[in-house]
Amino acid sequence: MKIAIVKLSALGDIVHAMVVLQFIKKFNNKILVDWVVEESFKDLLEFHPDIHKLYTVKLKNAKKKKSFYLLYKELKRTQQFGPYDLVIDMQGLIKSALIARFIPSKITLGFEKSSTRESLASVFYNKVFKISYNKNVIERNFELIKYALDLPFNPEDLLSKLPFLHSDQRYINASLSDIKKNIILIPGASFASKQYPVENFAEVIHLLDANYFIVWGNDEEKLLADKIKHLAPHVNICEKLSIESLISLVYQIDLIIGPDTGPTHIGWALNIPSITIFGPTPGYRNTLVTAKNKIIESESDVNPNRINKNDYSISGINAIKVVEIAKSLL
Numbered sequence: 469m470k471i472a473i474v475k476l477s478a479l480g481d482i483v484h485a486m487v488v489l490q491f492i493k494k495f496n497n498k499i500l501v502d503w504v505v506e507e508s509f510k511d512l513l514e515f516h517p518d519i520h521k522l523y524t525v526k527l528k529n530a531k532k533k534k535s536f537y538l539l540y541k542e543l544k545r546t547q548q549f550g551p552y553d554l555v556i557d558m559q560g561l562i563k564s565a566l567i568a569r570f571i572p573s574k575i576t577l578g579f580e581k582s583s584t585r586e587s588l589a590s591v592f593y594n595k596v597f598k599i600s601y602n603k604n605v606i607e608r609n610f611e612l613i614k615y616a617l618d619l620p621f622n623p624e625d626l627l628s629k630l631p632f633l634h635s636d637q638r639y640i641n642a643s644l645s646d647i648k649k650n651i652i653l654i655p656g657a658s659f660a661s662k663q664y665p666v667e668n669f670a671e672v673i674h675l676l677d678a679n680y681f682i683v684w685g686n687d688e689e690k691l692l693a694d695k696i697k698h699l700a701p702h703v704n705i706c707e708k709l710s711i712e713s714l715i716s717l718v719y720q721i722d723l724i725i726g727p728d729t730g731p732t733h734i735g736w737a738l739n740i741p742s743i744t745i746f747g748p749t750p751g752y753r754n755t756l757v758t759a760k761n762k763i764i765e766s767e768s769d770v771n772p773n774r775i776n777k778n779d780y781s782i783s784g785i786n787a788i789k790v791v792e793i794a795k796s797l798l
Contacts, residue, residue: 470520471554471616472502474568476527476561478658479711479730480754482512483737484606485558486632488613489518495619504549504567511711515634523549527563546570556616557593558609560584565592577616579608585773602772606756627758631738639716643704645679649798652718652735653682653703654726655696656689661780662727664745666692670699671787672725676794681706681721683714683731723797725790727782728754736761741797743790747782748775762793 475485482505492499500520503513507524514522525546530538543566550572557568557578568576569592580598581587590596597615599608607623614621644650653672657663673680673696680703682693693705709717718724718734724742726732728749735742741760744751750770751763766781 469496469498469553470500470502470550471556472504472523472550472552472568472571472573473556473558474504474564474571475558476504476506476525476564476567477509477559479509479512480728480733481559481605481730482509483633483730483733484755485609486513486516486737487606487626487629488609489516490630490632491610491619491621491625492613492617493518495617495621499617502549502552504546504571509711512633515636515712516632517634525567527567543567543570547572554616556612557589558612560589561586562589562592565589568592577612579612583608602753604753604756626756629739633715633734633737635712635715637712637716639709639713639720641681641704641706641717643679643681644720648677648679649723650721651676651678651680651794652721652724652726652731653680653696654724654729654731655682655692656684656686657727657729659777661748661777661782662729663692663782664727664785665783666695666699668783668785668787668790669696669725672790672794673700673703675787675791678723678798680704681717683709683717685731723794725794743793743797745782745785745790746770747785748777748779760797762797764789764793 475482502521503519504523507526510524525542546567552573554575555568555571555573557564560579575595576593577595578593580596581590583599597612682705684690684693697703724735727745732744744755744763746765750772751765753772768779768781
């Protein structure tokens, strides 16, 4: 059997989807699994042993240039993928549904219209799966694949998952400590109200003696890192890391602390202790709590269907609470 999974972006969403690969292979190692992803995230999947072929698309480029021609060109190119017995759209957006439909396949499966944010996507499938949109995203992915392949597993099996991110390099940082616990802090997020304030991060650093690293992905996040270092000069600011280098670094640390964003979720994927701090996004939905992976949520009443980007309730989460959980994990 040959299948293709369409999950284009973003980093955290892809991480939450990749966990299904080990269950597919555990069920039937002969199933060939290809994956379609946005070009900028290919490094996240490129070295995964359970992926047969990795295909990339450049929809972001078409969107950036507002070019229907580039969009059509990318869609036509996907007709060269396959053919497949089954194509599964794990994203549930119109753009991913279009790609899934263009790929030659006997069956194109995706979420039913009430089960996804962009309900129009469902018209491009010839088979649909219904599950509440409010349900945990990792369990949604799991249940979709379970339905698609009739897998003999349950969501509880996710708690005993194996680490599933891979890199072909070992990132070396001379500041890693053999004496103190090594902790990564993630200051950035996709929008400002998801970010844990730099002052709160600085208080965590002062309250908990450890060897701290700050990772960043763009100029705005680098400014946040610099502000934290100004308040806590002994922290280590990493150079801009590739996805592969970030995976390698996370493997070597003792704890990762950050908001609801991709780099924080890498800790969960690698079975590394993590604390995910939630403000305007729903903690119960956007990660999976385990013995090693904990969450702290603000007191905000969050609607997963309509994220309030003006909700800065994350700033009210006391650093002392973060430190208490950190101590229990360390």
